[in-house]
Amino acid sequence: MFWGAIWIVFLVRMGRKHGSQHLDDIHPSLPCPILDEFVHQRSQRQYLWIIPLQDRLPISTYPDWCARMRGLAAAGEVTLGMHGVYHDTNDEFDSPPGVMRELNATTLLNLGVAEWHACFHSAPRHFAPPGQHISAENLRIVRDDFHMEVRSVMDGLTARIYHCDDTFCPNPILCTTKWLDNF
Secondary structure, eight states, X not given: OHHHHHHHHHHHHHHHHHSOEEEEEEOTTSOOTTHHHHHTTOOSOEEEEEOSEETTEEGGGOHHHHHHHXXXXXXXXXXXXXXXXXXXXXXXXXXXXXXXXXXXXHHHHHHHHHHHHHHHSSOOOEXXXXXXXXXXXXXXXXXXXXXXXXOOHHHHHHSEEEESOOTTOSOHHHHOSGGGGGO
16 A cells, blocks of 8 residues: 555656646736746646636737737647636626526537637637536537547646646645645
């Protein structure tokens, strides 16, 4: 049992050291002081997980930012992925209350994909559900109907996942994987 646990920690550590890196919760309205440093780290594969709608602000209303992200992806510096459809820092996104939460997954994903297309002029190919929470049916919809590769829970164990801002989390050890990098 002990050696099995040691072996798992070793495999996770090696995966993190040599595997991909992910930067979550990217949106032009959110400060991300580590973005430039992250992009220039040059791991094997780097993902920027972009929120199409943050506090009702669509990414397409920031054309210079969209162009910069397209340039990073075109240069092969990063892979862009859609991180859910919307985030709301004030918990007041819904007006009237509950509208976004009542939309079915297909309708909600159509909103996100349309916004993604308006910014990046293409459909998203990668999807990460916020908090890695997704039902089996919604996972099927994302994969089969929208043809996106979904970031798995296993990626959370074998890849480095960073956040621009972890202040939303009551326990940073549970919300970020930076602490595992010190094993």
